[in-house]
Amino acid sequence: DTVLTQSPALAVSPGERVTISCRASESVSTLMHWYQQKPGQQPKLLIYLASNLESGVPARFSGSGSGTDFTLTIDPVEADDTATYYCQQSWNDLTFGSGTKLEIK
Amino acid sequence: QVQLKETGPGLVQPTQTLSITCTVSGFSLTSYYMQWVRQTPGKGLEWMGFIRSGGSTEYNSEFKSRLSISRDTSKNQVFLKMNSLKTEDTGVYYCARDQGLGAYYFDYWGQGVMVTVSS
Numbered sequence: 199d200t201v202l203t204q205s206p207a208l209a210v211s212p213g214e215r216v217t218i219s220c221r222a223s224e225s226v227s228t229l230m231h232w233y234q235q236k237p238g239q240q241p242k243l244l245i246y247l248a249s250n251l252e253s254g255v256p257a258r259f260s261g262s263g264s265g266t267d268f269t270l271t272i273d274p275v276e277a278d279d280t281a282t283y284y285c286q287q288s289w290n291d292l293t294f295g296s297g298t299k300l301e302i303k
Numbered sequence: 304q305v306q307l308k309e310t311g312p313g314l315v316q317p318t319q320t321l322s323i324t325c326t327v328s329g330f331s332l333t334s335y336y337m338q339w340v341r342q343t344p345g346k347g348l349e350w351m352g353f354i355r356s357g358g359s360t361e362y363n364s365e366f367k368s369r370l371s372i373s374r375d376t377s378k379n380q381v382f383l384k385m386n387s388l389k390t391e392d393t394g395v396y397y398c399a400r401d402q403g404l405g406a407y408y409f410d411y412w413g414q415g416v417m418v419t420v421s422s
Binding site: 229231233239240241242243246247252284286288291292293294296297 | 338347348349350363364397402406407408409410412413414415
């Protein structure tokens with residue numbers, strides 16, 4: 199299985215820029231996607247195919263990367279962005295990262 | 304609009320079979336792949352399997368021996384059945400729509416159904 203590694207937690211202040219990283223154990227080309235999950239809710243698609251913004255998602259969210267290293271950027275961060283962010287690859291079966299919990303100070 | 308809703312038993316005894324129904328609206332099951340994903344305390348988000356728009360299925364090898372996904376297009380329903388349940392299968396089970404025919408990312412999710420495996 200392709201293992202996706204994410205840092206467990208981040209804390210930033212409103213208005214700042216935050217980058218959330220995801221590293222794959224092997225190359226997944228650009229078959230990487232990002233979700234936001236708020237407590238008690240289902241995941242929500244933010245970015246697909248590494249850098250494409252899902253319809254209806256604010257342009258504050260962006261994605262980049264290819265191969266093994268990927269980044270989700272939120273700029274500027276807002277209080278409502280408090281959530282856990284997951285990456286998911288679709289190159290080799292489908293696997294998810296363990297999530298990065300974002301706290302807004 | 305697109306909606307997905309899972310219904311299931313809530314509590315299942317160990318060794319028994321889990322059955323969950325996902326009822327969809329706003330799109331046709333013959334035009335989209337449908338995925339099942341679960342979220343457990345031990346392993347987080349796990350892809351379980353999917354059913355293609357044509358009705359064939361694929362499963363995560365971790366579940367392959369005990370998982371079955373099927374559908375009834377006339378009722379707009381997708382079904383998950385998993386046998387030989389263990390306490391580690393406790394978690395939230397989601398159905399999700401694949402964004403395209405084999406896009407393998409999920410643009411709509413149900414709200415999930417919590418399943419507890421306990422005697």
